[in-house]
Amino acid sequence: MLITEYNKLSTLCRMSKLYDVTIKESSWPILYHKDYNISFFGMEKMHPFDSGKWGRVHQLLVENELFEPSDTITPNEASEDDLLQVHNKEYLDSLKWSWSVAKITEVPPVAFLPNFIVQRRVLYPFRLQTGGSILAGDLAMKFGWAINIGGGFHHCSKHNGGGFCAYADITLLIKFAMENSGVSNVMIIDLDAHQGNGYARDFMDYENVYILDVFNRNIYPHDGYAKTAIKRKVELRSYVSDVEYLQLVEQHTSEALAEFNPDLIVYNAGTDVLDGDPLGCLSISPTGIIKRDHLVFSCARKKNIPIVMLTSGGYQRTTARIIADSILSLHSDGLIPR
Numbered sequence: 001m002l003i004t005e006y007n008k009l010s011t012l013c014r015m016s017k018l019y020d021v022t023i024k025e026s027s028w029p030i031l032y033h034k035d036y037n038i039s040f041f042g043m044e045k046m047h048p049f050d051s052g053k054w055g056r057v058h059q060l061l062v063e064n065e066l067f068e069p070s071d072t073i074t075p076n077e078a079s080e081d082d083l084l085q086v087h088n089k090e091y092l093d094s095l096k097w098s099w100s101v102a103k104i105t106e107v108p109p110v111a112f113l114p115n116f117i118v119q120r121r122v123l124y125p126f127r128l129q130t131g132g133s134i135l136a137g138d139l140a141m142k143f144g145w146a147i148n149i150g151g152g153f154h155h156c157s158k159h160n161g162g163g164f165c166a167y168a169d170i171t172l173l174i175k176f177a178m179e180n181s182g183v184s185n186v187m188i189i190d191l192d193a194h195q196g197n198g199y200a201r202d203f204m205d206y207e208n209v210y211i212l213d214v215f216n217r218n219i220y221p222h223d224g225y226a227k228t229a230i231k232r233k234v235e236l237r238s239y240v241s242d243v244e245y246l247q248l249v250e251q252h253t254s255e256a257l258a259e260f261n262p263d264l265i266v267y268n269a270g271t272d273v274l275d276g277d278p279l280g281c282l283s284i285s286p287t288g289i290i291k292r293d294h295l296v297f298s299c300a301r302k303k304n305i306p307i308v309m310l311t312s313g314g315y316q317r318t319t320a321r322i323i324a325d326s327i328l329s330l331h332s333d334g335l336i337p338r
Contacts, residue, residue, distance in 0.1 A: 016079075016081070016082055016134075016176075017076050017079065018075065018076050018078065018079075018082060018131050018134050018135055018176075019135065019138065019180075020076065021073065021074070021075070021076065021135065023073055024070075024071055026067070026068070026071045027067070027071045027072070027073050028066070028067050028071065028073070028336075028338055029073065029136070029139040029140065029142075029143045029145060029146035029147070030061070030066075030067070030072070030073065030146070030147045030149065030327070031072075031073045031074070031075050031132040031135060031136050031139075031146070031147070031148045031149060031150075032054065032057075032058045032072050032073075032074070032132070032148075032149040032150070033074050033075055033128045033129075033132065033150075034055065035124065035125055035128055036054040036055065036125055036128055036129055036132075036149065036150045037051060037052045037054055037055045037125065038051035038052075038121065038122060038125045038126075039051065039052070039121060053311075053314060053317070053319055053320040053323070054129075054149050054150045054311070054320075056320035056321075056324075057149050057311070057320045057323045057324050057327075058072065058149055060320065060321060060324035061324055061327060061328070064324070064328055066327070066328060066331060073135075073139075075128060075131040075132035075134075075135045075136075075148075076128075076131050076135075077124065077127045077128050077131050078127045078128075078130040078131040078134065078167065078172070080092060082130075082131070082134070082172070083127075083130070083167060083172070085172060085175055085176070085179075086158045086168050086171050086172050086175055086202070087158050087159075087167070087168065088158065088159065091158070091159055091160070091161075095123060095161075095166065096115055096119075097115065098110055098111050098112070098113050098114070098115045098118045099111040100161075101115075101118050101122055101123065101166065103162075104156075104161040104162055104163075104164070104165070104166050105122060105164055105166070106163070106164060110122065122166075123166060126153070126166045126167050127167065128150075129148070129150035129151045129153075129169065130151065130153070130167045130169040130172060132148040132149075132150055132151055133148050133150075133151035133152075133169035133170065133172065133173045133308075133310055134169070134172055134173050134176045135148075136148040136151070136173070136308045136309075136310075137173040137174070137176060137177040137181065137183075137264065137266070137308050138176070138177065138180065138181050139308075140264060140306040140307060140308040141177065141181040141182065141183065141263075141264060141306050143306075144301075144304075144306050144307075144337075145297070145300075145301075145306065145307050145308070145309075145335075145336050146307075146308045146309070147308070147309045147327060147336070148308070148309070148310050148311070149311055149323075150310070150311060151169045151170075151173075151310040151311065151312070152169070152170070152192065152268045152269070152270065152310030152311055152312025152313070153165035153166065153167055153168065153169045153170065153198070153312075154170055154190060154192060154194070154196035154197070154198050154199055154268055154312060155194070155196070155197060155198045155221060156168040156169075156198040157171070157197070157198040157199070157201040157202050158171060158201075158202050159201075160198075162198075162221070163194070163220060163221060164313075165198060168198055168199065168202060169310070170188065170196075170198070170199040170266060170268065170310070171198070171199045171202040171203070173266060173308070174186050174188075174199075174203075174209065174264075174266065177264055181264075182263070183263045183264050184208060184263055185208045185209075185210070185260070185261065185262045185263050185264075186208065186209050186210070186262055186263065186264050186265075186266060187209075187210045187211075187212065187256065187257070187260055187262035187264075187265050187266070187305075188209065188210070188211045188212065188213075188265075188266045188268065189212045189253060189256070189265060189266070189267045189268070189296055190211070190212065190213045190214070190215070190268040190270075191214050191249065191267070191268065191269060191270060191273065191292060191296070192215065192268050192269075192270025192272060192273075192312045192313045193215060193216050193219065193270055193272040193273045193277065193279070193280030193281070193282050193313065194215055194216070194219060194220055194221065194270070194272065194279075194280070194313060195213060195215040195217075195220075195221055195222075195223060195226065195227070196211070196213050196215070196226075196268060197221050197223035197226035197227075198226075199211075200213070200223075200226040200227070200229040200230060201223075201225070201226050201229065203229060204226075204228070204229045210231045210232075210256065210259070210260040210262065211229060211230045211231050211232070212230075212231065212232040212234075212252060212253065212256045213230045213232070213233055213234065214234040214236065214248065214249060214252065215234070215235065215236065216235075216236050216237075216238055216240075216280060216281055216282055217235035217236060217237070218237070218238050218281065219238075219279065219280070219281055220279070231256070231259075231260070232252055232255070232256050232259075234248055234252050236248075236282065238281045238282065239281065239282060239283045240282055240283060240284075241275075241283045241284065241285075241288075242283075242284055242285055242287070242288035242291075245273070245282070245284055245288065245292075246288060246291055246292060246295065249292055249295060249296070250295055253295065253296060253299050254299065257299060257303060257305075262305055263305070263306070264305070264306050264307070264308065265296075265300050265305050265306070265307040265308070266307075266308055266310070267296050267297075267300075267307055267308065267309045267310070268310050268312045269292075269293055269296075269309050269310065269311060269312060269323075269326075270311075270312035270313040270314060271289055271311070271312075271313070271314030271316075271319040271322055271323060272312075272313040272314050272315055272319075273288075273289065273292075274286065274289060274314065274316060274318070274319060274322065276316060277314070277315050277316055278315055278316075279313070279315050280313070280315070286318070286321075286322045286325070289322050289326060290322070290325060290326045290329050293309075293326045293329075293330060294326075294329060294330065294333060294335065297309075297330055297335040297336070298335060301335055311323055
C-alpha cells in the first residue's frame, strides 16, 4: 500500500490520535521519538537497564545512512483513553503515586520525587514508547514489517506493572491491531531472556493468541501462573551459548508456525541474552543475536506474515550497537525492504 494511502486511512478511519501521523514517501516503518530516553537526575543509573539505548540505536542507524533523521516516524504519546483500552482506571491512578512507579522501575529513590517529575521524566517516555508499539503494529499490517526502537514491556499486565514495565504495550498493540487493523490471530515470539508474564496473564484464555516464549528459567519473574498461558514454552538453563540457543529458536519458531497461522507476529527481541548481561545470565554472542533476528524475520517473510519487532530488555551499553547492526543486517539481506 502506498504511504499516501496509509495517511488517508490514518486520518479518516481512526479515532485515536496514535494514528494521526504523517509518513513521508522516504520514511521507513521504523519508529522512534527523541523522548524515548529516560533520565531523572542520574537516578536511572541505579537500575542496570540502559535507559538511553534507544537514542543510540537511532543515531547509529542514521550514521549508517539507513535513513535521514527527518524520515523518522515519530509516534504520539498513548493517551489515557488509549491506555484504558486495556488498563483499568485504578491501575492508571496508582501511577500518580511516585512510590508505585518506584516499585515498578525498581529505583527506590523515585518514591521521593514529586509525581509531576516522575510523570514527565519516567512515565511520559514509557507512554511514547507504548504509542510507538501500537502504531508499529498497524504499520506492520500495511507494509509487511515494522520496528519500534523502544517498547516490549512484557512484564506489565493490564492490572500490574513490574520489571521496569509500566504499561502493557504488547497487550495494547494486539488489542488495537484486532480492533483497527483486521487482525484475528496473533503469535507472540518472545526471545527476551526473561519470561514474558504480563501479556501472558492478559491472554490467558485467548485461543487466537499463540505465545512462544524462550527464556532463562532461573531468573525473574518465576511466574508459574503466567506460564500456563504459554503455548510453546522453552525454558533455558543459565549460560546457554549460540549453537544450542539458535537451534532451539529455529526449531520452535518453525514448529510454532506449523501449528498456528497468525495474521501478525509480535517479536519481542530482547538483547539481554547477550553474554555478560547481569540480569539475563545467558551467553549469546553479538553475532548470535543478529542471526537470531535474521532467523525470526526470515520465517515470517517466507510465510508472508507481517512482523513487528520491539527491542525490550538489554542491560549493557553494547546492546545499542548490536540492535543497530541487526537492523542493518536485516536490510542488507532484503528482509526489511522499504
